[in-house]
Amino acid sequence: MPDVTKTPDVTKTDVLIVGAGPVGLFAVFELGLLDLKCHLVDILDRPGGQCAELYPEKPIYDIPGWPLITAQGLVGRLMEQIEPFQPQFTFNRMISALEKREDGSFRATTDEGEVFEAKAVVIAAGGGSFQPKRPPIPGIEAYEGKSVFYAVRRMEDFRGEDLLIVGGGDSALDWTLNLQPVARSVALVHRRAEFRASPDSVNKMFGLHEEEKLRFQIGQVTALAGESGVLRSATVKGPHGEVDIPCTRLLPFFGLTMKLGPIAQWGLNLHENLIPVDTEKFQSSEPGIFAIGDINTYPGKLKLILSGFHEAALMAQAAKHYISPAERIVFQYTTSSTSLQKKLGVA
Amino acid sequence: MTKLHIIAFDGTAYDIDAENGSTVMENAIRNSVPGIEAECGGACACATCHVYVDDAWTGVVGEPESMEEDMLDFAFDVRPNSRLSCQIKVRDELDGLIVRVPEHQG
Structure with missing residues (x-):
């Protein structure tokens, strides 16, 4: 046969x-x-x-x-x-x-x-x-593949989600701008107000932040909250203490x-x-x-x-x-x- | 010779006689200090030789330049006293310098 x-x-x-x-x-x-x-x-x-x-x-x-x-x-x-x-x-x-x-x-x-x-x-x-580098956030492994992604293969996968994007390079900025119209909400976290990304993207991002179409937060993610791989929020330690940012998807872009x-x-x-x-x-x-x-x-x-x-x-x-x-x-x-x-x- | 004290994450202190002009990273690697990876070999092109400069020494050591700041974005638990050890050149004024190795290099 x-x-x-x-x-x-x-x-x-x-x-x-x-x-x-x-x-x-x-x-x-x-x-x-x-x-x-x-x-x-x-x-x-x-x-x-x-x-x-x-x-x-x-x-x-x-x-x-x-x-x-x-x-x-x-x-x-x-x-x-x-x-x-x-x-x-x-x-x-x-x-x-x-x-x-x-x-x-x-x-x-x-x-x-x-x-x-x-x-x-x-x-x-x-x-x-x-x-991709995995940030040493305690317990992040449990969320990988379900709520935590190191690359965007299909933008549709992020439609209607509350995104938390972390990083200060072109990947972080590009995905912040590209996913902003698709997602329900987008927060970008970076440890300082200066970026390694193209100035044009940075300006666009700050523009959307001014219009309150996304949230830019200075700080570093220190903890995640959720159950069975389903993310609920992330704790961000910034210059003025800790804040919790509600999110269903985390996209860390820390290089390779x-x-x-x-x-x-x-x-x-x-x-x-x-x-x-x-x-x-x-x-x-x-x-x-x-x-x-x-x-x-x-x-x-x-x-x-x-x-x-x-x-x-x-x-x-x-x-x-x-x-x-x-x-x-x-x-x-x-x-x-x-x-x-x-x-x-x-x- | 300039004395460096590099303290590993587990608290082990490495007291090193360093040559002026060498980098703190090179001395850490030569003395097998755990936690200093220096993946790129000292080109300020990764962030795997991240250290915390002892508070008493931050003024003498100085601030990172903009390229180093950019690279520190790739490091984890970055603090105001964070530096990449490949960018700290040993010189007379650094005699007795204390730096600490973070828990992870990422």
Whole structure:
């Protein structure tokens, strides 16, 4: 009988790279020179990892050949450098499950159910996946998913609710303005009257506050009240003491933090949330799964972008051998090899 | 050398000889003070090296600059004496400085 259960679309690639930070991006280059096509998956909505999310405007001084380059600048140059290899990207996704198949290839599933099949896997996940910061309000876990949300997937879910939005950045301000017409009431709590958000949004927010269409309260949320995950009110400690703000939904926007996440469940040996590798192949305890960059550990490891680049080059040789054990790899230089230059689109 | 006293949340005091020009965060990390995470490595790009400056020292240490204030928005239980320890540079006047590590870095 034919199988009538719907199978999800499967994306096939040579190498699946988990994490699109600088080291994951450079791995595309090294693997590309060996004719391996790559697909990168990242939880963020753009390439660059920590460089893009934590410190895009900060200068980096230890990239060989660049006396000074900003983190975002480096990401831009890497994207340019790997362009000839046409890497594929899937953003806003986390690889939640990874299994090895009998033929030595891999099947990976994202948190949204997309499936990838790859001949080798490279974990270049840095400090893990970026996840929203949970404010340390006692008992907040009990409300998560019912009354407390760290992202807005559908605005309709908030129609007619009494919202309490916390934070002072663009996410907090944008959602305050976007949800204000939909919600029954909106209160914005921030610890001071200055914001990190665009001045236009801030002005709009203060305008609505003046018109009493929303409430802006200076302070920090210290306690929640409600039953069985259903929120009733939040206590806000401000400069003039505590106030209770009635609310049915709480949306904290405190930025992102890094968590190892599902990698811990892939059956790999871990050491203090890092993946031990050898320094010849940068392979994990599972043949065919490699780990490069900040996520790996070995004697003498330095968490430097330049070390990750070196690891990517050696890993690529090992990954090629894992995928095509019979093929002899001829070592070549990009300066002189016509075949490499053809791959780079310059010959 | 300048003496720093970094007090962990459990009350353990770390008495550290710090070099002038280094940051309080670097000294905390070097001496494995629990509760100082410094996720971004000192770029003033996260808020995981948050400390409370002892009241007697707030005047000498000074106020955060605007970029640090912005980052403190991501910290928790921020108080008037809150600072990011990566933005406090050790200097002679800070000899004997006392800072306390909060319960969480978020």
